[in-house]
Amino acid sequence: MGAMSERVPLFVRLTAEQARQLDDHVQRVGRSKQDVVGRLLASSMAMPDDGAPVPGSVGQAAAPVPTPVALTVSEVAAALQVDEAAVNERIDAGDLPARRLGDEWRVGREALADWLGESDVRRPAGFRPTA
Numbered sequence: 001m002g003a004m005s006e007r008v009p010l011f012v013r014l015t016a017e018q019a020r021q022l023d024d025h026v027q028r029v030g031r032s033k034q035d036v037v038g039r040l041l042a043s044s045m046a047m048p049d050d051g052a053p054v055p056g057s058v059g060q061a062a063a064p065v066p067t068p069v070a071l072t073v074s075e076v077a078a079a080l081q082v083d084e085a086a087v088n089e090r091i092d093a094g095d096l097p098a099r100r101l102g103d104e105w106r107v108g109r110e111a112l113a114d115w116l117g118e119s120d121v122r123r124p125a126g127f128r129p130t131a
Helices: 018-027 035-045 073-080 084-092 107-120
Strands: 069-072 099-101 104-108
Touching: 018 035, 018 073, 018 107, 069 073, 069 107, 073 084, 073 107, 104 107
Parallel strands: none
Antiparallel strands: 069 104, 099 104
């Protein structure tokens, strides 16, 4: 494994509003906080000394980022706002459809959406679907 793929912990303090915005953004784009922060850092560091934006960096329209077809356990946990252990329990129980890729589980976006539609949904008494 090269030095570029080595990961080290980073601890930062954000305002409550910044943390909420980051949470909202990662959920909306379906990426991990690690990926979003890494991309922001890379684009911020691409700024030349004179402050003029580099094409594709902050201040310029960036190329669209493809939406992943399959999510990691961490990404599923973030999207569902649960811990990774809860996701792994559902996978181990055979409840949440997933595929092993190497030594990691992946959950398809469509499979997750289907599972959410079929999962143990609690509805108020007297609730009747419109269709």
